[in-house]
Amino acid sequence: MAIFNRKPKKGQGRGNGGMTPAKAGVIAIIVIALATFWGFTRFNPFKSPYELKATFHTANNIQPKSPVRIAGVNVGVVKEVEPLSDGKGATVTMEIEDKGLPIHKDAQLKIRPRIFLEGNFFVDIQPGSPAQPNLKTGATVPVQQTSTPVQLGDVLTALQSDTRQDLKNLIFEYSTKALGNGGAEAYNKSLDSAPEAFRSGAIANEATLGERPHDLSYVLRGQQRLFSELNSNPAVLKDLVTQLNVTFAAFARQDSALRATIPALRDVLTVGRPALVSLDSALPSLRGFARDALPGTISSGPTIDASLPFVHQARLLVRPQELRGLVADLRPTIPALARLNRSTIPFLNEGRALSACQNNVLLPFATDPIPDPDFPNNSGQPFYKQGPRGFVGLAGESRIVDADTPMFHAQINAGTNTIANFNDRGESVFAQAAAPPEGVRPIRPNKRPVFRPNIPCETQEKPDLNAPGGGPDRTITNNVPGGLLPPLPIPFNQKIAARGKAQMNELVYYLKAKAAGRPAVDPLATTHNNYVLQMKKLGLGVDKLGKVTALPSKAGNK
Numbered sequence: 001m002a003i004f005n006r007k008p009k010k011g012q013g014r015g016n017g018g019m020t021p022a023k024a025g026v027i028a029i030i031v032i033a034l035a036t037f038w039g040f041t042r043f044n045p046f047k048s049p050y051e052l053k054a055t056f057h058t059a060n061n062i063q064p065k066s067p068v069r070i071a072g073v074n075v076g077v078v079k080e081v082e083p084l085s086d087g088k089g090a091t092v093t094m095e096i097e098d099k100g101l102p103i104h105k106d107a108q109l110k111i112r113p114r115i116f117l118e119g120n121f122f123v124d125i126q127p128g129s130p131a132q133p134n135l136k137t138g139a140t141v142p143v144q145q146t147s148t149p150v151q152l153g154d155v156l157t158a159l160q161s162d163t164r165q166d167l168k169n170l171i172f173e174y175s176t177k178a179l180g181n182g183g184a185e186a187y188n189k190s191l192d193s194a195p196e197a198f199r200s201g202a203i204a205n206e207a208t209l210g211e212r213p214h215d216l217s218y219v220l221r222g223q224q225r226l227f228s229e230l231n232s233n234p235a236v237l238k239d240l241v242t243q244l245n246v247t248f249a250a251f252a253r254q255d256s257a258l259r260a261t262i263p264a265l266r267d268v269l270t271v272g273r274p275a276l277v278s279l280d281s282a283l284p285s286l287r288g289f290a291r292d293a294l295p296g297t298i299s300s301g302p303t304i305d306a307s308l309p310f311v312h313q314a315r316l317l318v319r320p321q322e323l324r325g326l327v328a329d330l331r332p333t334i335p336a337l338a339r340l341n342r343s344t345i346p347f348l349n350e351g352r353a354l355s356a357c358q359n360n361v362l363l364p365f366a367t368d369p370i371p372d373p374d375f376p377n378n379s380g381q382p383f384y385k386q387g388p389r390g391f392v393g394l395a396g397e398s399r400i401v402d403a404d405t406p407m408f409h410a411q412i413n414a415g416t417n418t419i420a421n422f423n424d425r426g427e428s429v430f431a432q433a434a435a436p437p438e439g440v441r442p443i444r445p446n447k448r449p450v451f452r453p454n455i456p457c458e459t460q461e462k463p464d465l466n467a468p469g470g471g472p473d474r475t476i477t478n479n480v481p482g483g484l485l486p487p488l489p490i491p492f493n494q495k496i497a498a499r500g501k502a503q504m505n506e507l508v509y510y511l512k513a514k515a516a517g518r519p520a521v522d523p524l525a526t527t528h529n530n531y532v533l534q535m536k537k538l539g540l541g542v543d544k545l546g547k548v549t550a551l552p553s554k555a556g557n558k
Contacts, residue, residue, distance in 0.1 A: 101134075110148070
């Protein structure tokens with residue numbers, strides 16, 4: 001290289017810190033050595049590898065630099081194997097490459113043997129479910145999530161003389177009794193329903209996982225406690241195995257009956273499958289009912305304890321000596337209660353009819369808005385708001401002396417306008433007003449509405465106050481002052497005036513007779529013809545002027 005052949009310039013030497021050929025050669029050798037080391041070992045001092053630790057019951061001759069695989073792909077190597085302090089397992093430290101990440105908290109690790117040509121063992125990792133959190137570097141997978149293969153030595157150790165004899169008996173019974181005695185043909189026939197059985201088994205296996213996380217772990221924990229209790233009492237466990245042996249021996253002796261039962265069992269399963277589906281559909285509701293009923297079930301114990309004194313007293317009350325006295329007391333009462341029950345039925349029917357009338361007719365009528373085109377400010381209000389206002393006016397009209405009097409009076413208007421009309425009996429009536437009316441609402445119908453007492457109220461139409469209007473009644477204006485009626489030569493007015501004087505005479509006689517305690521007929525309570533007839537029965541006659549006189553045949557009774 002030119003750097004070794006270059007001579008130092010004048011004034012440049014070793015003492016001034018320049019690069020010498022020896023120093024440059026050392027640097028070149030170091031650079032070449034590092035490059036060769038990195039090229040063959042791929043060592044990167046700046047890289048921080050991901051480490052994962054796992055605890056196994058036994059290391060199974062796993063060695064450092066043994067491969068770590070995920071789905072058969074190498075993703076790391078074993079760095080170190082250390083025994084636990086108690087000697088009952090080992091901790092294996094592994095270095096995982098980026099392509100093997102992430103590894104989740106529920107990861108499963110197994111030590112598996114490599115193929116014959118590879119030799120040794122490797123660590124197989126199942127990374128876990130993405131729903132679980134990721135394990136950080138340096139984390140340790142517990143022994144509950146690791147497993148090791150069964151070694152041939154373990155198998156040979158387990159197969160002692162008794163075990164080998166039992167295995168020999170099992171294989172002999174299986175070959176001669178199970179397969180050789182029609183079992184193989186039965187097994188071949190069972191393969192026809194195997195797809196459906198496997199599908200149902202897969203559904204059942206999926207169901208065993210539960211609906212929420214850790215459901216299966218809770219079941220396994222419960223089974224662990226169960227097996228622990230069984231192991232704590234070997235005598236009970238031995239008795240259970242003996243009883244099972246007796247039961248299966250009984251099944252074996254009744255092989256003909258068992259063979260006949262299997263087709264019936266198939267029919268039961270055919271019918272039971274829809275029933276199980278219905279039961280499965282009902283389980284959510286049943287589960288909800290169970291949750292709702294749980295507080296009541298918990299409190300049922302104290303409730304029963306509190307009710308025991310009452311039950312004791314109730315038992316004393318139903319003793320023969322107590323029942324005889326009770327029956328003697330109830331004997332006269334029960335017929336009266338029966339009569340009351342029967343008499344209550346018409347009352348309940350009337351109450352039902354009244355309620356139906358109120359709901360179907362009265363309430364809709366009271367809440368419907370009433371249009372009033374003559375007075376727009378009062379229009380659109382329902383009856384239940386307008387009706388009570390009339391009571392206020394009625395209370396004011398009833399105040400003759402004080403507010404407690406049951407009488408009410410009406411103020412009669414007066415004026416120069418005479419309004420002529422006819423009442424329901426066809427008689428002529430008149431009234432005085434200060435001004436002629438502008439209209440009438442509602443207009444007078446041609447005939448009175450039909451009274452229908454035989455039709456239930458609940459089936460009738462609700463009243464309609466949206467009545468039509470019409471022109472005013474006949475009005476005569478008196479331009480001459482004085483007098484009840486205008487002194488016009490009108491036959492109609494003269495006839496009304498004469499009739500008014502006669503009614504006044506009849507009313508005066510009625511009031512005087514009532515004050516004196518003599519019998520009399522109210523002329524305003526009936527028609528004039530009926531009034532004359534009733535007075536005649538009392539021995540009294542009425543002339544055209546309304547004056548009452550005693551009839552000749554009744555003169556002595558006056």
